[in-house]
Amino acid sequence: MGDFSSLGLSDWLVKQCKQLGINKPTPVQENCMPAILQGRDCMGCAKTGSGKTAAFVLPVLQKLSEDPYGIFCLVLTPTRSLAYQIAEQFRVLGKPLGLKECIIVGGMDMVTQALELSNQPHVVVATPGRLADHIRSSNTFSMKRIQFLILDEADRLLEQGCTDFTKDLEVILEILPAKRQTMLFSATLTDTLQELKSIAMNEPFFWESKSETRTVEELDQRYILTPEKVKDAYLVHLIQTFTDEHDDWSIIIFTNTCKSCQILTMMLREFNFPTISLHSMMKQKQRFANLAKFKASVYKILIATDVAARGLDIPTVQVVINHNTPGLPKIYIHRVGRTARAGRNGVSITLVTQYDIHLIHSIEEQIQTKLKEYPVEEKEVLKILTQVNVTRRECEIKLESTDFDEKKEINKRKQLILEGKFDINSKTRLESMKGLHA
Numbered sequence: 001m002g003d004f005s006s007l008g009l010s011d012w013l014v015k016q017c018k019q020l021g022i023n024k025p026t027p028v029q030e031n032c033m034p035a036i037l038q039g040r041d042c043m044g045c046a047k048t049g050s051g052k053t054a055a056f057v058l059p060v061l062q063k064l065s066e067d068p069y070g071i072f073c074l075v076l077t078p079t080r081s082l083a084y085q086i087a088e089q090f091r092v093l094g095k096p097l098g099l100k101e102c103i104i105v106g107g108m109d110m111v112t113q114a115l116e117l118s119n120q121p122h123v124v125v126a127t128p129g130r131l132a133d134h135i136r137s138s139n140t141f142s143m144k145r146i147q148f149l150i151l152d153e154a155d156r157l158l159e160q161g162c163t164d165f166t167k168d169l170e171v172i173l174e175i176l177p178a179k180r181q182t183m184l185f186s187a188t189l190t191d192t193l194q195e196l197k198s199i200a201m202n203e204p205f206f207w208e209s210k211s212e213t214r215t216v217e218e219l220d221q222r223y224i225l226t227p228e229k230v231k232d233a234y235l236v237h238l239i240q241t242f243t244d245e246h247d248d249w250s251i252i253i254f255t256n257t258c259k260s261c262q263i264l265t266m267m268l269r270e271f272n273f274p275t276i277s278l279h280s281m282m283k284q285k286q287r288f289a290n291l292a293k294f295k296a297s298v299y300k301i302l303i304a305t306d307v308a309a310r311g312l313d314i315p316t317v318q319v320v321i322n323h324n325t326p327g328l329p330k331i332y333i334h335r336v337g338r339t340a341r342a343g344r345n346g347v348s349i350t351l352v353t354q355y356d357i358h359l360i361h362s363i364e365e366q367i368q369t370k371l372k373e374y375p376v377e378e379k380e381v382l383k384i385l386t387q388v389n390v391t392r393r394e395c396e397i398k399l400e401s402t403d404f405d406e407k408k409e410i411n412k413r414k415q416l417i418l419e420g421k422f423d424i425n426s427k428t429r430l431e432s433m434k435g436l437h438a
């Protein structure tokens, strides 16, 4: 394996990497960086936690140092927290350059952002929705000279999930120069390959890590088969065991809805577990504050929806628990990839009900690995079953007395208005809301 100098990076950048413990290139970096530095478009598909971010940040900084101007590079990413994380890598690695970067995400002040954009930062890291809003509403900045466009978690940006980015992407692509370098990265690129190739126009260099499995070897992947009604008791038991056995541990628990996230957080707090949540119904500032507290280990347990499934890099996370079995193998891959990153060990435990067994089979088929059963003393779980279920019910009642559901409806409506789908005169507007995800 070569070093960063032999891949074409200048001494100042190699030194900067060393200071961050980035000494030897990972395979995705070793393979993609030379092609990027040669000026080719690039698509990189490598496992979670394998250093894809530096694989695009380093060549951009190298090229920027040779010809610095703003706006030089645009990075698009599906979630706000990921935008902050990527901007941080640019900021830290690009410090000797005096790099100016700017983060354009929803939930933050538009006017401040517009001002920052008009100051011609070298790098803009954005979520598509908010950047498209700026493009529609102002002409105080230009992206006509952009040399690099990067789509991180590229497959998510193109798929039509609960947040559909495709319209916003069209708005953004329209103002970018045709002559640019485009880079697309994800741990799960392959099923959107053709659409992605059309965005990277110039016969892109494509690199995929060659491996039978799609998850990392350092990850111990487990499941627990449980009836729905016993699930929470298993969860409490698992956390109690981890608390008893480890001093220095962090756990991310994934669940499928904002409401479930909220209830589980309330419930685990009743059991005195240091728990905090992250979901899309929280205000942006609250989300950042919670994530910061979790990263600093003030809270050891983060309960999150799939808004946290992709990209988040928190080295202390040793355990990922799937409170629900993900419906798509791709979501499973990203969720469990929040642990066992950059060569560390980690364990994932998926709670599986009898109705989810087919989902586990398709996950196993995709990742080419069999999940192993996680051994649990069932009688210990049954001892706490009643107490857990009563506590949960109390939390549900408490939540019902707040305006949580009402806020959810208002949020949905706001989203429909923004998307131009909410017709105030339509009798069927409530119906049109159906099908929107939490």
Ligand SMILES: Nc1ncnc2c1ncn2[C@@H]1O[C@H](COP(=O)(O)OP(=O)(O)OP(=O)(O)O)[C@@H](O)[C@H]1O
Pocket (backbone or CB within 6 Å): 021, 022, 023, 024, 025, 026, 029, 046, 047, 048, 049, 050, 051, 052, 053, 054, 186, 187, 310, 311, 312, 313, 337, 338, 341, 342
């Ligand atoms: N060459 C390297 N040597 C050691 N550590 C590295 C190297 N490159 C990156 N890292 C570290 O590895 C961790 C994971 O990197 P990164 O977040 O880029 O992963 P990723 O491939 O984008 O994962 P995901 O698919 O989950 O987004 C980061 O903490 C990063 O600083």
